[in-house]
Amino acid sequence: MIVPQVDNWQLNREVEFPYEEARPERQWAAMFDLNKCIECQTCTLACKTTWTHEEGQEHMFWNNVETKPYGGHPVGWDKRTLEDMGAMEWDGDTYEGDTIFETEDVDWDDPDTHPTEENINDDVAGFMPDIQDDWRYPNLGEDESAGEGMEPDMHFDDDTHPIWFFYLPRICNHCTYAGCAGGCPVQAIYKRPEDGVVLIDREECEARLVCNETCPYKKAQFNPAENISQKCVGCYPKTEDGRAPQCFETCLGKIRLHGYINTPEEADDSDPMEEPTNPMDFLVHRKEIALPLYPQFGLEPNVYYIPPTTAPIDYLEQLFGPGVEDAFETYRGIGDGDEPALEGLLNLMGSTEWSLTEFEVDGDEAIGYYEGDEVGRVPITEPQAERDRVEEVDGQEVYRLDIT
Template sequence: MRVMAQIAMVMNLDKCIGCHTCSVTCKQVWTNREGAEYMWFNNVETRPGLGYPRSWQDQERWRGGWERTPAGRLRLKSGGRAHRLARIFANPRLPGMHDYYEPWTYEYKNLTDAPAGEDMPVARPVSQLTGEPMDTITWGPNWDDNLGGAPEHAPGDPVVQKIREEVGEKVRFAFEQSFMFYLPRICEHCLNPACVSSCPSGAMYKRSEDGVVLVDQDRCRGWRMCVSGCPYKKVFFNHRTGKAEKCTLCYPRLEAGRPTVCSETCVGRLRYLGVMLYDADRVPEAAAVTDEKDLYAAQLRCFLDPDDPEVAAAARASGVGESWLAAARRSPVRDLITKYRVALPLHPEYRTLPMVWYVPPLSPVVEEVAASGHDGEDAGNLFGAIDALRIPVEYLAELFTAGDTGEVDRVLRTLAAMRAHMRRLNLGEQPDESAAGAVGLTGRGVEELFRLLAVAKYEDRFVVPTAARAEAEALAGSHPLPDACPVGGVPAEQPLLTIQRRKERR
């Protein structure tokens, strides 16, 4: 057992209102500069929709992430070393600017400096890439926000296309009428990052002390293999500097014990940050399970209980500090992922073992019940609606459990039981624990889950060790780690899962 610590995030999608505050504040802090105009380390997508960049989930096109070989080993979908070397100077699997969007500004000076006259001055759009006027603007980072243009764009959602192939054309219309939610996205800071293994120069690495995936700007040579290798398309290329850039999980803030900017400024208070302990030796086996639907359970088996004395002893032997152990014991992320099991990973079928998890939304089901004239908060009505509304459940399953509707159904039932139980308490009625018992919880357990999801305070939502920097330096000096941790079928000399900490010079 080789215990390592990872800063993980959970987002409660029922609380996201699609305000994009997280995206704007992240933009101002990290990508508000030349060459990064089109980059959004954090973006909020409307589902169903094409997302940013367009159709990023279509791995038949982009070939991101990992695939399992018939021999049971893992290999990058983008191909082996020889295949990538052959196209290192011409990579056809890269999103183009039309897939992102061409960033623009307006000629505001025309409005402020125009002389007095009979004509109204105009501010034409100007490309931030070329400086030339743009005749028309045809796409943006959230062009299909709130199902804008859904009849034209929503059918292009790869998940919608997959569902339509499975359940027929007629379902698509009912689906679009009844279901919409927001999906905030950042880099997943995976346990088995495909971007790290795709990098020919070894510039991308995973920090040993907190699991954050970063880019060494000094070593990056701009090959852009990491862009195509990332299945979530959260690695970007700066055309001014010729370097790759990505979400850093605001690691300077984490080292000071503070949450990320997107978490700090989130209006809906839907983000949770905490420490997860995991066994690095189990990662290869978990990422290479045969059935994609087993990947969620396989990743759960990688996580360790910090209250277990053996785990705590192994963690100390691996260099995990006491402050990290203490943070892991009171981690809200751990509770949501392993204790209550209401948080799910995004697209586990990519086999990267992502560490940004989501509590799926129950609100669309509640709205559908209420629209039918029934009580939208009654547990019996909600349980029946979850069974009846197979299309939203199937859509969520394609996002979070590789198509396993059973796990999504279980989570939605848990959330429905929580709503029903707390409603009775708020109305002063006699508590009925039958709904909680139906999902394997007690009344007290449901109330604790409610406090965590609905009314948790700042210090309960963000549990980040404050001694990260000192312990990281001590760890690097007294506990040297290997340069690579090979997984699956990739040769050991590949820069895969590089966990040696390097000082990033930006």
């Protein structure tokens, strides 16, 4: 008998998971605006030089940026798991397909049932990346476009472009129902109660590699030099002090926001035009503009993305679930001046090296806070210099303006 076990609000239903539902005091969360990522890989290098530059970590990118639809690190990570999962159907906001822990119809309520290295292939959807071949091409498919052939006189009228690609930055999602932790046969992976960051206990890790397989995002990675698996630590030494992680702080495109998210029931529903409001709750629950990556995996990932408006809706729905069109509409509203609070929040992103726990709009400024302290203040509309018309200034000044 299959018994639903844990509540997954992203799928609007209960899902199966090997362990009881247990949520941290607050949940580490992030939002990436994919419309702004230029794949400069500064985040990747910031992480690499901080965490994974030693022998045995050559293949590791706790943060990577890949081109979609053709790129992926490790090779085909998402496509291969999706194929294993079969049809993925949504009925409105409710996911009716199987998650990775449901695909194989394993009874997780049976105390003897737990993923082990012997039966993992039969229990959970997914695959084990090959350490030689699958990790070798971090830039596979980079800048390769999908869609129609390019014609010399083409121009794009619609929001969705007939020729498209976009960049997808990926880190550990610090999932509420972490696949790596659910799979670990020696229970060496845990979520910190204070912030929900998922960590591998290096003392307990026995290098069974099951987490490498049961994390569908492939963010638990084996270190052959140390003979343990390792993963993104959410830069917890920084976030404990209120600082945003390395890949956030160094982001040139200012596409990243770090904060903490609540469940929809406990979400902060205050109005940022009136009082300080939780920015992650505002983006994800109130405005529903930021969406989880592959929610159908069933792990309740905690990195949220504003989808790129130039890519086809059906492809994006496969990545981000059924909320894509609504997210686009809200996103366009920012450009039309209908969403001053959202515009202010997006302007605050990258304006500070601190995590944001609250933000508000005060007049024509957006203000960011970390636990009550102001850490960022930006104008909602960038000031623009207005210059006199050419006929109103003398020739010398026109020349000076032209060359500056």
